Amino acid sequence: MTDATPLYELKGLSKRYMRGREATTIFDQLDMTISHGDFIAVMGPSGSGKTTLLNLLGGIDAPSSGEVRFEGARIDNLGQGQLAKWRAANVGFIFQFYNLMPTLTAAQNVEMPLLLTKLSAGERKKRVKTALDIVGISDRAGHRPRQLSGGQQQRVAIARAIVADPKVLLADEPTGDLDRATADEILQTLQLLNKDMGKTIIMVTHDPAAAKYARRELHLDKGRFVEKELA
């Protein structure tokens, strides 16, 4: 891998769903490149395939045909076990509804991905603390999700996504359930992670205001991308 190798390369990517005998095509022969350090806002009407795209990039769904390359290596033909390993090492996920474990505290939720590493308990604790500090939620480390507001839960979820130091963050409508002010705080945090820590972020959003935090917007419609560079 050299610096010239893009983070993601999609080649001739197609995704079809069979509904009965009828095939619905979401993407057809899609090509796309995402470079290191990018922050992309993926927009488009409901049902246009935004979540499907994230799933393909995150290795939790496989394309019908075509290639997904990550740092030059194909991930679309990996087995389930290899994909799980690859995800644990390279990708952080952020969901619209946070998806924290209700029985665990904020700190324990953040620790989850570290259980997949060989780090000692002490080292894990340090990393959890750092991640919680970065998203500014250390004071709620011992709280359970039920005791946290939506914005706070999303901060914990972001801490969980970055704790294992992945290269890319995939966020599906991360502010879709939050009010404007809270959404702005979360987006600022994501922007910080992108600018200061060099995380590549691909964020699905319906909200044009949210998209402004990204470096570029990608409009998905009828299986095609329309690009728009932002200042």
Next chain:
Amino acid sequence: MNDLTLVRKNLFRKKLRAVLLMVSILIAFLIFGVLGAVQNAFSFGVNTAAQERLVTVNRVNFTVPLPYAYWGRIQQVDGVRDVAPASWFGGYYQQPQNFIQAFAVDPASYLAVYPEMVVPADQRAAFIEGRTCALAGRALATQYGWSVGDRIPLMSNIWRQTDGSEAWDLDICGVFDDLEGTYPTNYLIFHYDYFNESLAYGRDSFHWMTLTTVDPARNDEVSQAIDELFANSRAETATSTEAAFNAAFMEQFGNIGLILGLVVSAAFATILMIVGTTMVMAVNERTKEIAVMKTLGFPAPRIFRMVLGESLLLSLLGGLIGLGLAWLAVSGAGAAMAGVMPGIALTTPTMLTALGLMLVFGLVTGLLPAMNAMRVRIALALGKI
């Protein structure tokens, strides 16, 4: 935090549900432990020695006596080593409720065929010498507070003496223990001669004879020879191993093993279904969380193990508490019932079986939810909001 933390937290996420499941498993193992201890009492005394000893009784059944002369004749049979004749003395002490298991025996030969009975040498000699001597088992002596030197009147509700009395005065000349914990000490033996000479009726007969052979390998041959010797006589005999005789005796109470087995199986089957379906539902409720764990990179086999671990933990917790309670119940009841029903005890094999059952129970109830969890498809599960 480690995987076990997650397993524990998931199991106790709904405390009431987990506790109820645990209690139902606990009940199954409590039943298993207690009934296992009772069954042990029924098979008590069937040790290897019992497999190698023979018992000769009247072919009709063991309540019909055999003539005294058979003792001498059986001793003549080739391959026989020791023959111990005995008569059943349905006795009681002070009140008819205090039932005492007592046998009128030939002291020397009886002790010769029952090496499991451990008696100090001086007491052994005194017992064999003294015509009115009795040798009491430890459990029986403890129950009634008898010690060596005591004189006790033993009443019979079967026999009567020529003078009309129903009481035989016996001297406790010794107390026998059992060395290996495999032989009952809840009975007493006394001299056949003393018993026989005072009888108003039914003299010069025995209920059974216990015998040993020079080589257990010849047992079949010797049994046959004895039964052939008395074939076509007025009192034909039936000779079998003591173990088989005991088993036939216990059959009088019904097939205890089968009944206990059915009760335990019914309890287990019911609770297995309850716990199994509950665990399936509990894990289905968490489909989305499992999908999230998979998204984070938890491999499917690890998720399988963690979900299986929940059922195993549940089964072990409930099972061990149940077995512990069974142990408490059995040691309490066992002490109180030592005289009537010796051998009520939770034995190591029973406890190991219980432990094995706990593992099987945990695996069986956890297998389906664990497979479901392992098969959760991330994209589909996360789509379900």
